[in-house]
Amino acid sequence: MPEPGPHTREFPFSSVSALGCCPEYRQLRSAEPVCRIELPYGGQAWLVTSYAEAATVLSAPGFSRAATVGRDLPRETPEQQARSSLQALDPPEHTRVRNLAARALTPRRIAALRPQVERHSAELLEAMRAGGPPADLMTCYARQLPVRLISELRGIPSSDLDKLLEWSDATSANTTMPLARRQRLEAELTDYVTALIAGRRARPGDDLISALITARDGGQQLSEQELVELVTIVLVGGNDTTSNQLGNFAFVLLTHPGQLQQLREHPDRIPAAVEELVRFIPFGASTMLPRVATRSAVLAGQHISPGDVMLIANESANRDERVFGEGERLDFGRATNPHLGFGHGPHYCLGAHQARLQLQVAVRDWLEVLPGLRLAVRPDEIEWRQDQIVRGPAALPVTW
Secondary structure, three states, X not given: OOOOOOOEEEOOOOOOOOOOOOOHHHHHHHHOOEEEEEOOEOOEEEEEOOHHHHHHHHHOOOEEOHHHOOOOOOEOOOOOOOOOHHHHXXXXXXXXXXXXXXXOOOHHHHHOOHHHHHHHHHHHHHHHHHHOOOEEHHHHHHOOHHHHHHXXXXXXXXXXXXXXXXXXXXXXXXXXXXXXXXXXXXXXXXXXXXXXXXXXXXXXXXXXXXXXXHHHHOOOOOOHHHHHHHHHHHHHOOHHHHHHHHHHHHHHHHOOHHHHHHHHHOHHHHHHHHHHHHHHOOOOOOOOOOEEEOOOEEEOXXXXXXXXXXXXXXXXXXXXXXXXXXXXXXXXXXXOOOOOOOOOHHHOOOOHHHHHHHHHHHHHHHHXXXXXXXXXXXXXXXXXXXXXXXXXXXXXXXEO
């Protein structure tokens, strides 16, 4: 690693609040889309802020997730963020494991789930209306919809929903959650999954977990540890991210009345609006999961050496003006929208289709069931979660 020099910037840059986007990114995209940064822990890395270069790092075989294992990676926090082993695999090992779960998460299979999503959404909104305004949309709806769907699809008893929510929080927690608590919750989850697998082995059903067990026991090159990992992902992998994004969607729509009115008048634009909201909202941590270069490369004129660490500013790439005209503007009329909101390449989000479905149903139901939906407090009074690697409201008081 080269020593810090005049072209090495300290990272993170200026802090942002709510769903703001780091202002330095816009200038970097045009002047130095791949720049050298120094982080508080672990040393230096390359920061990628442009769309084309981000897509290259996310998809090209010369940038590895597996090579990050065991390294003291550049980061913002003292503690390394522990993530699932599936996220630390490269093809072909990653492809072998991922494909087993992907068979049950195809767009066609997910589309068939719409009646279940609509039923859960309707029940939650009816209960919220019955309680009368004001209500916390996070507690009454956003935190409940994803976990109720997963519970039904995976055959999890309703009595376990509160624990699933706790475990979901732990798997997406940042280092502000006490380490002892996170480790305890993760151990509880592993014990639960292990017991669940044993139960499904004894009494298999027509569900994804049983199918994964059959693949494992049928000799499809899946280890017991990989089986536990996959079952964990299908149980809690997308719960917290989807619930936070539901809250973010509601906040953005309720603070952009012009765009909200567009959807009231043209509900057929909801699918396009969901894609645009995923693009527009700076959702994840300030950078995506790091990659390590395994071969020499040139990106935006910068020479990348083997062993260099690459960090991707996803929220910046999603606003790159060379791909998204007026990228800083929320525009439901975009003709094309190849955003990186669900990632790109081999590690593209397994649950993207399921998340899209829930987001589309939610927006439609808010408009139809609660046409007068609005914030019950000023936008600057909303509290934002500080304990997760993704952004989202801690509470979202609404009325109608």
